[in-house]
Amino acid sequence: MALAAVDEEMRYSPLPWLLPHTAMHDVHYHGIDFEAGDTVLVLVLATNRDPSVMTEPQRFDIARQRVRNFSFGQGAHACPAAQLARIEMAIALERLVTRTTLRLVEAPTLTASGKGRIPTSLLVEVTKH
DSSP states (O other), X not given: OHHHHHHHXXXXXXXXXXEEEEOSSOEEETTEEEOTTOEEEEEHHHHTTOTTTSSSXXXXXXXXXXXXXXXXXXXXXXXXXXXXXXXXXXXXXXXXXXXXXXXXXXXXXXXXETTEEEEEEOXXXXXXX
16 A cells, blocks of 8 residues: 555656656657757646546545556656665655654645745654554
């Protein structure tokens, strides 16, 4: 279940939100002409919430059937350590929720930036079991 939670979090709130790519040669794609050297920004947040791929893409659901997730890139641009990162995050999450009790002290404050919604305040009380 921890791996499903990690996948859903990465889908729902990816960092970074966008990935820049440079066209290596002139390309015509879906009616748009890109010239060699043009920078194209891939909006990962929108890609991960494609309603043609999943139902209720705006809803956070760790029980969601695993769907494609572009948070670690795709194809030639895929992160080579994605599987290791997913496993490490799942282990950390599993240990956090099974070995501690967490209590949110106050609502988090989030600030939007080019890299996503970044917590500027997250006050949590942690009690070890």
